[in-house]
Amino acid sequence: MEKALKIYGIRAAASMTRNWNLAHGYVQISYNVKDDAVYAEYHAGNPSTNWSTYKSRDVIQVINARAPMTMTEIKDYVRDAVQLYELDQTRTEVHA
Numbered sequence: 754m755e756k757a758l759k760i761y762g763i764r765a766a767a768s769m770t771r772n773w774n775l776a777h778g779y780v781q782i783s784y785n786v787k788d789d790a791v792y793a794e795y796h797a798g799n800p801s802t803n804w805s806t807y808k809s810r811d812v813i814q815v816i817n818a819r820a821p822m823t824m825t826e827i828k829d830y831v832r833d834a835v836q837l838y839e840l841d842q843t844r845t846e847v848h849a
Contacts, residue, residue, distance in 0.1 A: 759789045760831055763824050766793035770822045780818040784831050786838060787811040791831065813838050 770780050770793075778797040781804055785792065792812065796803045800817045815827070815834045 758828070758832060758835065760784070760791055760828060761789055762791040762793070763827055763831075766791045766827055767822055767824045769793045769795060770818045770820070770827075775819050775821070781805055782815040782818055782827060782830070783807065783812050784815050784834060785809070785812050786835060791815075791827065 766780070766782050773780060773795045778795055779800055781794045781796055781800070783792045783794075783805070784790070787809075788811070792805075792807075794805045796805070804817075813834050816822075816830045
């Protein structure tokens with residue numbers, strides 16, 4: 754059975770995608786798997802040249818939003834990113 758995600762900060766992330774000028778930048782959306790928190794950072798320019806990095810391995814990249822997103826859309830992307838993260842963790846444990 755799939756674990757229900759409690760996602761803190763999702764409303765602020767969705768609001769950021771609606772309120773910033775995404776024609777000249779993007780909102781990088783990340784998720785902390787330990788704290789169940791969404792981080793949203795606006796960056797001017799291109800994702801290939803300008804991005805945020807986090808020192809914690811618990812923070813995973815979700816999406817670079819270049820258009821307004823709803824909370825439901827972000828939650829779906831977070832769920833997909835968490836599934837990939839968990840799959841990667843399983844593979845790492847098997848090969849360790």
